[in-house]
Amino acid sequence: MSRAYNFCAGPAALPTAVLEQAQQEMLDYQGKGLSIMEMSHRDQVFVELAARAEQDLRDLMGISDDYAVLFLQGGASTQFAMVPMNLLGEGQSADYINTGQWSKKAIKEAGRYGRINVAASSEDTHFTTVPPQDTWQRSDNAAYLHYCPNETIGGLEYSFIPEVGDTPLVADMSSTILSRPVDVNRFGLIYAGAQKNIGPAGLTLVIVRKDLLGRAADSVPAMLNYQIHADNDSMYNTPPTYAWYLAGLVFQWLKKQGGVGSMAQINQRKAEKLYGFIDNSDFYSNPVEKISRSWMNVPFVLADDSLDKAFLAQAEQAGLLNLKGHRSVGGMRASIYNAVPEAAVDALIAFMADFEKRNG
Numbered sequence: 535m536s537r538a539y540n541f542c543a544g545p546a547a548l549p550t551a552v553l554e555q556a557q558q559e560m561l562d563y564q565g566k567g568l569s570i571m572e573m574s575h576r577d578q579v580f581v582e583l584a585a586r587a588e589q590d591l592r593d594l595m596g597i598s599d600d601y602a603v604l605f606l607q608g609g610a611s612t613q614f615a616m617v618p619m620n621l622l623g624e625g626q627s628a629d630y631i632n633t634g635q636w637s638k639k640a641i642k643e644a645g646r647y648g649r650i651n652v653a654a655s656s657e658d659t660h661f662t663t664v665p666p667q668d669t670w671q672r673s674d675n676a677a678y679l680h681y682c683p684n685e686t687i688g689g690l691e692y693s694f695i696p697e698v699g700d701t702p703l704v705a706d707m708s709s710t711i712l713s714r715p716v717d718v719n720r721f722g723l724i725y726a727g728a729q730k731n732i733g734p735a736g737l738t739l740v741i742v743r744k745d746l747l748g749r750a751a752d753s754v755p756a757m758l759n760y761q762i763h764a765d766n767d768s769m770y771n772t773p774p775t776y777a778w779y780l781a782g783l784v785f786q787w788l789k790k791q792g793g794v795g796s797m798a799q800i801n802q803r804k805a806e807k808l809y810g811f812i813d814n815s816d817f818y819s820n821p822v823e824k825i826s827r828s829w830m831n832v833p834f835v836l837a838d839d840s841l842d843k844a845f846l847a848q849a850e851q852a853g854l855l856n857l858k859g860h861r862s863v864g865g866m867r868a869s870i871y872n873a874v875p876e877a878a879v880d881a882l883i884a885f886m887a888d889f890e891k892r893n894g
């Protein structure tokens with residue numbers, strides 16, 4: 535068996551140890567004579583597994599009982615709608631910070647439900663900066679403030695958690711959750727699609743402060759109402775059981791690695807190596823201001839973009855997969871989530887140095 539190094543932005547690499555365990559348990563889950571996929575979500579075996587996964591996530595992130603943890607479907611994109619549907623009351627407005635393509639999508643979707651104030655935007659720097667908080671033009675009495683701590687496409691990551699007083703802070707953590715410790719108590723709501731640092735696609739996590747539940751209008755469909763999911767332990771309908779199971783294995787794997795504090799050290803080292811190499815080269819470059827460079831998604835361009843195709847083809851031959859940048863920005867992007875080992879970054883840097891030598 536040979537597994538290549540996978541730099542995909544999502545669905546992204548999963549820890550090999552997790553896939554091996556899933557493989558071992560595939561046909562006969564813990565002697566029950568069937569796979570976890572074929573079991574009722576009401577079966578005690580699954581109910582216990584689901585609760586364990588939630589508890590492991592609570593342990594990893596330090597999530598208190600003041601918060602509900604929901605295991606939903608529909609991807610982070612559904613949260614772009616669910617957040618305003620559940621938190622934006624009649625006649626209220628919400629503040630949004632625009633730092634890239636994912637912020638923009640969230641803003642556009644929220645605009646269908648109520649008044650949105652874009653309190654700050656870094657579009658003028660082509661999303662290579664995070665607007666300093668003292669420039670934000672927040673509205674009075676906003677229902678919440680939404681931001682995207684890590685823009686997956688632009689590779690832009692906030693170096694701070696916004697200070698918003700009593701306003702609930704809502705974060706799209708899809709591409710940064712579990713990459714480093716965060717103080718969950720600073721947030722009203724956190725959401726994340728699973729397919730980067732959590733597990734396979736099809737599962738979406740929502741961590742929501744309980745006092746924010748129960749605010750949705752009656753017209754909001756049951757499946758889009760946080761309160762209903764919370765009241766039913768995320769089993770109002772059939773949840774994505776296999777994705778939930780795999781997420782649980784990833785949480786256990788993270789605990790074995792020493793938790794998110796240990797991951798943060800490794801992630802910082804991986805990112806600093808790669809940015810350091812890029813900055814030392816005239817052949818490659820990254821445009822993002824240094825303080826706001828993502829630890830998870832590292833976009834870079836070649837000085838001569840006519841070499842892009844050769845770069846990607848040769849990288850693939852060298853076992854370095856999915857380095858093509860997002861179609862909206864071009865160039866390259868290396869996504870180096872938790873499950874991408876430091877050896878993968880070392881191999882990428884060695885390949886980039888060699889490619890530069892041959893083509894520079």
Ligand code: PMP
Nearest residue numbers: 609610611636686706708709727
């Ligand atoms: N937000 C961010 C920051 C993302 O990276 C993505 C997916 N790449 C999304 C939202 C959309 O997620 P999904 O495809 O799960 O709807």
